[in-house]
Amino acid sequence: MKNLAIIFSVICTQLWNAQNVYLSKVEKTIDNKDKFFYKKAESINDAVYLGIIEVQGFSKDDGTVFSLIYKKAKEIGANTFELKPFENIDGTPQPFNPANYKIALYYTPKEKLTVQNADMYVFASSEKDQKININKKDYVLSPRSFLKLRIVPGEVYTISTKKLLGSTIKVQPKTGDDNLYFQISPLKVKPDNTGTGGLNLKSGDIVGLEKSFAEFLSMIYKEDKQ
Secondary structure, eight states: OHHHHHHHHHHHHHHHTOOEEEEEEEOOOOOOOOOOOEEOOTTOOOOEEEEEEEEESOOSOHHHHHHHHHHHHHHTTOOEEEEOOOBOTTSOBOOOOTTEEEEEEEEOOGGGSOOOOOEEEEEOOSSSOEEEEETTEEEEEOTTEEEEEEOOTTOOEEEEOOSTTOOEEEEOOSOSSSOEEEEEEOOEEEEOTTSSSOEEEEOOEEEEOOHHHHHHHHHHSEEOOO
């Protein structure tokens, strides 16, 4: 009986994490070889609307979800995207649901893409609270949230996970032409491969993110305005 309960629990977990990413609407396709996939700025009015991707089912693996979305978007030539909220009966947007959402796809000419605002984004992991320190100021990031901080070109920024086995990095943006994107990963425990039978512990890594993936996270995570 106990084994049946365990099997049922595993099946439920797999179903909960099952992800279905598909093109629910294709308005048109464009022969476009752009590799980037950026969030569409609200100020852009002449982007070409291509279709809709729908995501059904929750997953903690945001990297895999983004990869599936990216592949579908490139099938019709999209290089920009925006969240398309579900609407209530009165036409007002529903709150974002990470287990079911829609993304509108566009083609935007490169010359229409807006210049970045020299901000630094620091994303939490998708699993648990994470303490970090940026230039001697403490923050606590809740799961699936991010900080957005204005950066000054030439200034040094020290980001630390504040733990004995954690990470510390220093960055010094030279210009204000682009944003910086980082994600804090949670505690990692893995077998020790030295043959001693122990465990390797690492309390937190700081990972630089590629712009396309970071802009996707900024859409599905909540900004924490501390």
